[in-house]
Amino acid sequence: GIFWHSDQTVCSLTFCRQLAASLEAEGVDFMQGEEVVAVQPSSTVSSSASIQLRSGKQVEADGIVLAAGVGTGALLKRLGASGAPPVPLYGMRGHSCTVDASHIAPSGLDDHVLKRSICDADSMVFFSPLPRDASHPERRLLRIAAFGDFDGWGYGPDAIRPWRMKQMLSVAEKNLGEDLLPSGGAAAVAA
Numbered sequence: 500g501i502f503w504h505s506d507q508t509v510c511s512l513t514f515c516r517q518l519a520a521s522l523e524a525e526g527v528d529f530m531q532g533e534e535v536v537a538v539q540p541s542s543t544v545s546s547s548a549s550i551q552l553r554s555g556k557q558v559e560a561d562g563i564v565l566a567a568g569v570g571t572g573a574l575l576k577r578l579g580a581s582g583a584p585p586v587p588l589y590g591m592r593g594h595s596c597t598v599d600a601s602h603i604a605p606s607g608l609d610d611h612v613l614k615r616s617i618c619d620a621d622s623m624v625f626f627s628p629l630p631r632d633a634s635h636p637e638r639r640l641l642r643i644a645a646f647g648d649f650d651g652w653g654y655g656p657d658a659i660r661p662w663r664m665k666q667m668l669s670v671a672e673k674n675l676g677e678d679l680l681p682s683g684g685a686a687a688v689a690a
Contacts, residue, residue: 510629530558538563538575594663595644597629598671601637603679611639612675624670641679643671 519529530552537551546559567574569590603612616627624645632638645667648660671679 510632513630513632590649592648592658592660593644594646594660594667595642596664596668597640597642598679599638600628600641600675600679601639603639603675605639612641619670619674622666622670624667624674626671626674641675643667645670 523529533556534553535550536553539549539551541547541549541559543549543559546561548560548563550558550560550563552558565571565574600612605611606614611628613626613628616625618625622645624643627642627644629640629642632640646663648663668680
């Protein structure tokens with residue numbers, strides 16, 4: 500396998516929550532549940548953009564973070580953002596899963612099955628121990644990730660390819676033992 504000495508893993512949910520809290524402390528407003536219907540250059544000197552919301556509210560902003568993934572270009576066009584550069588994004592279908600490895604004998608950091616992230620160089624499957632979650636400190640979660648298929652716009656459960664999951668989980672069993680996954684192994688998890 501491949502070992503990166505300084506590599507670390509973060510929990511994306513925890514990271515996003517902490518980032519949001521930090522930004523809110525700096526005065527950033529998050530407007531959950533609002534739909535943007537138009538974005539135009541602001542008519543005021545104090546802001547650079549004017550945002551029209553479906554609720555009728557008009558919001559003046561210093562800047563806008565648009566995080567719509569591969570739909571960003573189409574969204575900018577639909578919102579009429581004049582002068583916005585094209586956003587050449589395309590879909591990549593990645594596969595990952597998180598398994599509870601609490602039942603595996605610990606050998607690494609914080610009594611985890613792994614001390615650091617590793618990669619099976621033959622298959623390019625990555626294994627990363629996740630930090631303990633404060634709400635479930637007894638659980639030792641392991642993220643398994645692999646494969647980037649540049650061929651789709653799908654997302655959510657319908658975008659998962661069972662054969663890719665089975666392939667990835669079979670590599671996990673080979674590297675970490677057949678008792679890593681629930682009874683039935685890779686075939687049962689990917690079904």
